[in-house]
Amino acid sequence: MKERTLKIAAVCMALLAVILVSNRLGIVQGQQKKAPGEGFAAIPGLKGGQDVFGPYDPVQNWPKPLSESLPNHEGWTWSQATDVFPESPDRVFVTQKGELPVLPARFKTTWLPDIGPSIKFPVGPGVPLRETASATPSCGGVPNPAAMPKNPNCPDARDGHDGRPGVDWRWEHVIVVFDRNGKMIEDWSQWDKIWGRPHDVEISPYDPDKNIWIVDADNHFVSEFTHDGKQRILTLGTPGVPGTDDTHFSRPTFMAFMDANTWYLADGYDGTRVIKYDVHGKKLLQWGLKGNPPNETRPGYFNSVHGIAVDPTTRRVYVNDRNNGRVQVFDENGKFLDQWDFGPRPPMNIHSIYMGSDHILWAADQGSNKLLAYDAEGHFLYSWGTFGTCQGCMWGVHGFATDKEGNLYTAEVRTGRVQKYTPRKGANPKFVVGKPWPGVW
Numbered sequence: 001m002k003e004r005t006l007k008i009a010a011v012c013m014a015l016l017a018v019i020l021v022s023n024r025l026g027i028v029q030g031q032q033k034k035a036p037g038e039g040f041a042a043i044p045g046l047k048g049g050q051d052v053f054g055p056y057d058p059v060q061n062w063p064k065p066l067s068e069s070l071p072n073h074e075g076w077t078w079s080q081a082t083d084v085f086p087e088s089p090d091r092v093f094v095t096q097k098g099e100l101p102v103l104p105a106r107f108k109t110t111w112l113p114d115i116g117p118s119i120k121f122p123v124g125p126g127v128p129l130r131e132t133a134s135a136t137p138s139c140g141g142v143p144n145p146a147a148m149p150k151n152p153n154c155p156d157a158r159d160g161h162d163g164r165p166g167v168d169w170r171w172e173h174v175i176v177v178f179d180r181n182g183k184m185i186e187d188w189s190q191w192d193k194i195w196g197r198p199h200d201v202e203i204s205p206y207d208p209d210k211n212i213w214i215v216d217a218d219n220h221f222v223s224e225f226t227h228d229g230k231q232r233i234l235t236l237g238t239p240g241v242p243g244t245d246d247t248h249f250s251r252p253t254f255m256a257f258m259d260a261n262t263w264y265l266a267d268g269y270d271g272t273r274v275i276k277y278d279v280h281g282k283k284l285l286q287w288g289l290k291g292n293p294p295n296e297t298r299p300g301y302f303n304s305v306h307g308i309a310v311d312p313t314t315r316r317v318y319v320n321d322r323n324n325g326r327v328q329v330f331d332e333n334g335k336f337l338d339q340w341d342f343g344p345r346p347p348m349n350i351h352s353i354y355m356g357s358d359h360i361l362w363a364a365d366q367g368s369n370k371l372l373a374y375d376a377e378g379h380f381l382y383s384w385g386t387f388g389t390c391q392g393c394m395w396g397v398h399g400f401a402t403d404k405e406g407n408l409y410t411a412e413v414r415t416g417r418v419q420k421y422t423p424r425k426g427a428n429p430k431f432v433v434g435k436p437w438p439g440v441w
Contacts, residue, residue, distance in 0.1 A: 042384070043426045054371070054384025055427035056408060058392030059420040063182035066099065066173075070184070076170065077102045080132040081411035081418045083399030085201045087210065089180040089407060094418050095198035095214065095399075096411075097136040098171040103129055128389050132416030133396065137162045138218040139196045140171025144240045151240045153218035153251065154196050174198060175214070175229075182420070188229050194239065195219060199253055200399065204279070205439025206260035213255060217269060220249045224281075236281050244271060246283055254352065254399075256310045256317075258332060260440075264317055266305040274305060274319055274334065287334035293323040294345065299336035300328070307363075309355040311376065312437055318361055320353045327353065327361070327378070340378035351398045351413075356434020364397040366414070371397070371433070382431050389415055402433050 035045035042055040067073045080097040087093065107129070112119045122129055141157030144150060155162070163169050174195045177186035196219025203210050211233070212225040221237035237249040244250055250271030257263045262284075265275045273288035291301030307320030315332040325345050329338040342348050347367030355361045360381065363372045370385030385394050396414025403409070408421040423432050 040382075042428055042431050043424060044428065046426075051384055052386050053392045053421065054382075055424055055431040056392075056421035057424050059182070059422060060391050061182065062420045063094075063178045063184065063418060066184075068183070070173070070187075073099075075102050076100070078416055078418070079136050079169065080413045080416050081398070082198060082413060083200045084409040084411040084418050085203065085401050086403035086407070086409055087203055089403050089405055091185070092178045092180075092403075092409060092418075092420075093201045093212065094176050094178065094411065095201050096174060096176070096416075097132075097138070097197060098140065098169055098174055098192075100130075100132060100135055100169055100416060101167070126388060128395060128415060130416075131414055133413045135163065135416070136169040136171070140193070141165060142171075142193075149241050151196070151219070151242070153220075153242070154240070175201070178418075186229070191225075191229070191232070194223075196240070200255060202255055202257070204257040204260070204263070205437050205441070206257060207279075208440050210441055215252050215255055215265070217251045217253055220251060222249070222252060222255065222265065234281050236277075242270065244273075253306045254308050256308045258310045258312055258315070258317075262332070264308055264310065266308040266319065269304055269306065271305060272302040274308065274317065274330075276332075276334070285334060287330070291321075291324060294325065296321070296324040297326075297339075299339065300330075300334070302328075306351060307353040309353045309361060311355055311359060313359070314376070316376070318353055318355060320350055320363070322350055325350070327363070327374075338378065340374070342372065351396075352400065354400060354402075354433070356402060357437050358434035360434050362400070362433050364400055364410075366396050366398070369394040369397070371400070373431070373433075384431070392419065392421070400433070402435055404435055406432060406435055408433050 038044040042051045066077050076099045079100045083095045085093045107122050110121050137157040139154035143154055143156040173189050174192050175188035176184050179185045195216055197217045198214050199217040200215040202213045210227045215222050219239050220242045221235055221239045223232055224234040225232055238247055242250045249267045251269035252265055252267040254266045255263055261279050263277055267273050267275055272290040273286045275286045276284040288302050291303045293303040302321050303323035306322035309318040317330045319328045321328050326339050326341045330336055342350050348365055349367035350363045351366050352364045359376050361374045365372055369387040370383045372383045373381040396412045397410045398413040399411040401409055406423050410419045
């Protein structure tokens, strides 16, 4: 009996030694134990903290207050920001709806029984004081001249019924440019009067002249400008007049460049088509039919074509079919390839999409106030974002882009601001929004 017990003990010891050696060999051969949080934390192994801003740190006091860049602007600040595009960290374009007055630091609580019971303003800590998307009328409140057809998106607001011009809002500095420190370095106010609601600003990565393209939703046109902004060299659509033929748009939203000779336009809020152009503005083809929101599933049917992205390596075109809560994927000539939804509605409400050189599609969700990441086949990968008005918090991201250094920029229509984020040290690179597609500049 004793001998049998000793044999069993010896066998157990041998097995234990084998297990220990195997584990040791596994570690030596690279099978390291995973860091805590690996696979879902922005910085695996970080002790304490949380991913409030995902893999980024928000840049404080970016951009600088308006009054630091312009004289006689004390008491005024930025308005609804619709888009942002960094040519480089030292030249960042922003489109916005003019200027709004700076709000007081503190308000006396006021009860509002005429609106309803138990309603007061301010509502309470952490709740925004002002929603800027509707604070400034499109076109600066100036309607089309009498000789032109009425533009339904630009009603006359000069009588003050939509806010008092010069008091509640000002239609100035609609296109601005910042340097890496957030100082305004360029003023495109010579073009202020042409805009209805500039919605997207882009530079083709394949254009050595780096001309500036701007899509105006509420005045229904797309214009190309010289790099310095001094000349308007091309306009597509009929400014101030909506339509669906070859010379009109119906509130176009975003554009994307496939290569040196091809780009696509999402047309639009009221339109239901994607249009393919050459670099000179010649229409090549279009596709899209009006769907039945909010749950249209038929390929090629749209309701609010509000976002477009491309993958130049696969020649795929990704289209945000906003009011149907899905992305549709096409080949470069409009052949349907795939689709997927963005999650439950409410709260989901996707406002723009972006694909960088890592082939990851990112979507800005105004409903959840998050940025969402998907691979090219639609598999959900990651999301981050926190509601609020603090630096780094989000409320209404409408456009976003990255620069060649990996910095991220967002434009918010609800808070009325742009923000800059830098990647956190040690952040998982798979969670960072991809850098722009390589081009000729």
